[in-house]
Amino acid sequence: MQLGHCRFDIDKGALINQESGVVWHLPRAELHVLTLLVEYQGKVVAKPLLESGYGDKSHLSSASVARAVFTLRSFFGPQQESLIETVKGQGYLLRHHRPRKQTASVLPSIIRRHSGLLIVTATILIVCSIAAVKLMQPIVTPTPPLSVNTVKLLSGSTVDVMLYAPSRTNNEQLIELGQQIQQSFADCDVSSWERVYLSLSHDKQVLNITLRGDLLGQSLIRNLKISDLRQPKQFVNRDWLKQVNICDTINAQPAQTSQHLE
DSSP, rough: EEETTTTEEETEEEEEEETTOHHHHHHHHHHHHHHHHHHHHEEEEEHHHTTOOTTOOOOOOOHHHHOOOOOOOOOOOOTTTTEEETTTTEEEEEEOOOOOOOOOOHHHHHHHHHHOOOOOOOHHHHHHHHHHHHHHSOOOOOOSSSSSEEEETTSOOEEEEEEEEESSOOOOHHHHHHHHHHHHHHHOOOOEEEEEEEOOOOTSSSEEEEEEETTTTEEEEEEEEEEESSSSSOOOHHHHHHHHHTTOOOOOOEEEEEEEEO
């Protein structure tokens, strides 16, 4: 299925950027969200349905759905990110893709006799059409991050650490986790990762980490999901961060990992 300049291969669970040739094998959350949006294309998909999870009855948090929409828009790019529209208080809507139309050729005799008039008329129609489309389009407001912090590595390169939360209050634990991730990157010499997204589930029991970067011209995406039922919760520590190799630029591969702590 064509979505802007990307093609969605639902059977393979892949999104292909046909301009750059990059193929993104969607993680489970992004695949679930995009599949539902495609199924109900042109209609609002309510948040409870998007959060309903997969066939194994697992549940997605509101933050996980927002993060999935954010990463999908990032892959579409600035020119096409409005394909997924945020309908405030309801959910999300996938717009119908309309391929660009080529100007039809006109009979040569008419062109020769009335070329000037045709050009002026066509210009007026195009300007009016663009203005009408802009007036009809609702304003799409992407979910803003709670905070964005840029970490400088030992080599001088940088990594952006972004925190996402459904509320602006009671986010002390998320902020503390973000500081731990920032410190770990600050100790790295180099890293393929360029952006890191962190969010906690609504019940504060699941930490979602998404890492995006580039290795030898190939887009990298890695998703980590950590459940911690203990009190007080820890989620991550320096030993765990070493195990996931956030500084490793050779073995970094797009992957989704889940960890359950009790």
